[in-house]
Amino acid sequence: MKYKGRFGDYGGFYVPEVLIPVLEELEEAFYRFYQDEHFVTELAQLSKDYNGRPTPLYYARRFSEYVGFKVYLKREDLVHGGAHKGNNTLGQGLLAKYMGKTKLIAETGAGQHGLATAMIGALLGMETKIFMGVTDIERQSVNVHKMKLCGAEVIPVEGGTGTLKDAINDALRYWTAHVMDTFYLFGSAAGPHPYPTIVKYFQSCIGSETRRQILEQIGRLPDMVVACVGGGSNAIGIFSGFLNDKDVKLIGVEAGGRSLASGKHAASLTTGRVGILHGAKAYLLQDSEGQVNETESVSAGLDYPAVGPEHCLLKDTGRAQYVAAEDEQVLDAFELLCKKEGILPALESTHALAYLISQKGKLNSETVVVVNLSGRGDKDVSIVEKHRPLKD
Amino acid sequence: MKTYEQVFSELNRTALIPFFVIGDPDFDTSLAIVKTAVDSGADILELGIPFSDPIADGPTIQKADIRAMKSGIKVKKTLEFIRKIKDYKDIPIGLLMYYNLIYQYGVERFFVDFHQAGVNSVLVADMSIDDADEIIPSAKSAGLDTVFIVTPNTSPERMKLIVSKTTGFIYTVSLLGVTGSRSELSGMVEELISKLKKLTDIPVCVGFGISCAEHAAAIARAGADGVIIGSKIVELIEHNLGNHEKMLAEISSFITEVKNALRIHSNL
Ligand SMILES: Cc1ncc(COP(=O)(O)O)c(C=O)c1O
Numbered sequence: 265m266k267y268k269g270r271f272g273d274y275g276g277f278y279v280p281e282v283l284i285p286v287l288e289e290l291e292e293a294f295y296r297f298y299q300d301e302h303f304v305t306e307l308a309q310l311s312k313d314y315n316g317r318p319t320p321l322y323y324a325r326r327f328s329e330y331v332g333f334k335v336y337l338k339r340e341d342l343v344h345g346g347a348h349k350g351n352n353t354l355g356q357g358l359l360a361k362y363m364g365k366t367k368l369i370a371e372t373g374a375g376q377h378g379l380a381t382a383m384i385g386a387l388l389g390m391e392t393k394i395f396m397g398v399t400d401i402e403r404q405s406v407n408v409h410k411m412k413l414c415g416a417e418v419i420p421v422e423g424g425t426g427t428l429k430d431a432i433n434d435a436l437r438y439w440t441a442h443v444m445d446t447f448y449l450f451g452s453a454a455g456p457h458p459y460p461t462i463v464k465y466f467q468s469c470i471g472s473e474t475r476r477q478i479l480e481q482i483g484r485l486p487d488m489v490v491a492c493v494g495g496g497s498n499a500i501g502i503f504s505g506f507l508n509d510k511d512v513k514l515i516g517v518e519a520g521g522r523s524l525a526s527g528k529h530a531a532s533l534t535t536g537r538v539g540i541l542h543g544a545k546a547y548l549l550q551d552s553e554g555q556v557n558e559t560e561s562v563s564a565g566l567d568y569p570a571v572g573p574e575h576c577l578l579k580d581t582g583r584a585q586y587v588a589a590e591d592e593q594v595l596d597a598f599e600l601l602c603k604k605e606g607i608l609p610a611l612e613s614t615h616a617l618a619y620l621i622s623q624k625g626k627l628n629s630e631t632v633v634v635v636n637l638s639g640r641g642d643k644d645v646s647i648v649e650k651h652r653p654l655k656d
Numbered sequence: 657m658k659t660y661e662q663v664f665s666e667l668n669r670t671a672l673i674p675f676f677v678i679g680d681p682d683f684d685t686s687l688a689i690v691k692t693a694v695d696s697g698a699d700i701l702e703l704g705i706p707f708s709d710p711i712a713d714g715p716t717i718q719k720a721d722i723r724a725m726k727s728g729i730k731v732k733k734t735l736e737f738i739r740k741i742k743d744y745k746d747i748p749i750g751l752l753m754y755y756n757l758i759y760q761y762g763v764e765r766f767f768v769d770f771h772q773a774g775v776n777s778v779l780v781a782d783m784s785i786d787d788a789d790e791i792i793p794s795a796k797s798a799g800l801d802t803v804f805i806v807t808p809n810t811s812p813e814r815m816k817l818i819v820s821k822t823t824g825f826i827y828t829v830s831l832l833g834v835t836g837s838r839s840e841l842s843g844m845v846e847e848l849i850s851k852l853k854k855l856t857d858i859p860v861c862v863g864f865g866i867s868c869a870e871h872a873a874a875i876a877r878a879g880a881d882g883v884i885i886g887s888k889i890v891e892l893i894e895h896n897l898g899n900h901e902k903m904l905a906e907i908s909s910f911i912t913e914v915k916n917a918l919r920i921h922s923n924l
Contacts, residue, residue: 280784281785281829285810424709437714540754548756550760555725
């Protein structure tokens with residue numbers, strides 16, 4: 265490997281030897297193509313025509329009135345496929361094509377990354393397999409159906425709790441046996457090097473657009489940028505536009521699940537201890553001996569015991585702060601955004617909104633906060649209905 | 657304490673190295689199983705400490721890990737297991753495990769404690785040679801051999817690097833894939849063994865997918881110094897969970913059969 269893939273001491277590539285040659289090939293290809301003229305042109309064209317970029321930055325007036333400060337939503341829910349995941353799948357999908365690969369595999373939790381990968385598989389004419397935990401298949405069934413419509417095979421993963429972690433385990437195992445012709449399209453800014461770097465790069469359009477748009481709209485930078493954190497891709501994508509703007513506070517919101525005290529949550533940065541999982545050193549939810557904990561969250565996309573390595577470093581240096589929002593707060597926030605703005609947010613993204621609601625009355629009215637609305641909530645309607653049945 | 661070097665120099669045939677997950681299906685049964693393997697002719701033992709997320713393992717060993725963890729096996733408890741085996745017979749033991757368990761234990765302390773218990777080497781499934789310096793100094797100062805993996809897609813330059821950091825034996829993976837029994841050998845293994853043999857005198861032991869006496873004999877013919885058999889034996893545990901006597905008998909006869917095949921080969 266040419267680079268170490270470290271963020272401080274975090275990250276790296278703790279994988280079986282058999283995966284090293286493919287990760288080396290991926291690293292080499294990424295650095296060869298990401299500034300290649302043809303690649304850049306094709307990516308820009310498809311980002312615009314296929315994915316619908318740039319996405320709007322929207323001033324949410326009625327939601328702002330409710331919380332008492334100014335809230336702007338970066339509308340990644342409007343990216344083709346319904347989430348920011350499409351930025352990364354387009355980038356990596358093209359990379360796979362430029363590398364001459366013909367088969368894609370991916371893991372998925374909420375199904376958004378799986379769907380975005382299935383769409384790219386269709387776009388590029390590649391055979392696509394999506395690994396998905398059985399629990400997630402059940403709670404995100406709409407996305408499963410969409411993936412199949414786009415021609416992908418969805419492979420149910422029984423292990424563990426049938427969630428994102430288990431899907432990654434099986435995708436890695438499958439890749440081990442198919443390294444010669446298969447491209448693993450990893451969905452978050454986590455996992456072994458070079459994925460955290462590659463995914464951040466393809467998601468950094470969120471941050472650069474947001475910075476330009478807020479300057480255009482209000483002539484100054486925001487006071488705070490807030491994003492939900494599962495593996496950390498939408499968060500690092502929007503943070504990347506502001507890392508050097510020291511006065512812009514960066515807040516990542518993890519899944520507080522039932523509650524932090526109950527232990528049934530997925531708040532790795534907030535409560536975890538440094539460990540090694542899925543090829544990277546990072547904050548990890550684990551027992552005293554290092555067995556990885558089962559996690560719980562109302563949102564499948566955040567239901568993951570580890571987190572991307574760069575967030576670990578941003579936490580340690582204090583450049584970003586990480587908090588958790590519990591399921592009940594998230595469901596409240598979901599209802600509120602629907603009522604106030606007519607926008608259904610993904611339950612993942614809603615964690616960021618829940619944090620804003622917790623700041624009601626604590627920030628002055630001129631405070632400007634940008635939220636990365638990483639995805640749309642159509643996929644979550646039945647989950648919300650189960651927890652909060654509509655009253656006639 | 658018996659070393660790998662002693663075993664390989666005493667043997668004039670390919671070593672038989674069965675693999676077990678410590679505590680599968682529970683501490684006492686596991687102990688009886690491993691003792692049976694020793695009695696049936698194992699030359700070296702490869703033992704796994706169960707982990708929640710074994711990404712290099714197929715379904716059979718995943719299930720063994722789950723059985724062992726459900727029965728309450730803890731990393732600390734595996735020390736006691738290893739001591740009991742060493743009290744029974746002085747046979748070299750290699751551990752095969754995942755890095756997080758070592759990292760949480762404390763790397764330096766892990767190697768000291770496990771060496772004291774009787775372990776000869778620790779192979780970390782999710783650590784490549786690139787990061788090996790995170791463990792090599794601790795392993796060496798505790799007195800352990802440092803075993804690393806070579807796979808069919810390892811480049812010649814990497815192979816040299818891996819060999820230069822390896823002592824004891826080279827763990828040679830016979831195929832591209834995770835652990836699990838297979839009906840056929842991969843067809844990649846002969847070439848890999850001969851490449852390694854040209855490069856080094858360190859014993860070459862081959863594992864992953866070796867599932868019967870014929871496979872073992874073929875690996876021996878290809879010039880390997882040891883065969884490692886994991887999933888196939890673990891399947892015998894899985895299939896006989898309700899009948900321990902039958903379980904031990906089947907494991908014993910399987911190991912005897914493989915051992916005989918290796919003996920016959922060496923007499924040819
Ligand atoms: C809409 C949405 N937001 C956020 C996430 C969490 O991932 P990440 O932290 O990588 O952005 C997911 C994952 O499925 C998602 O679907």
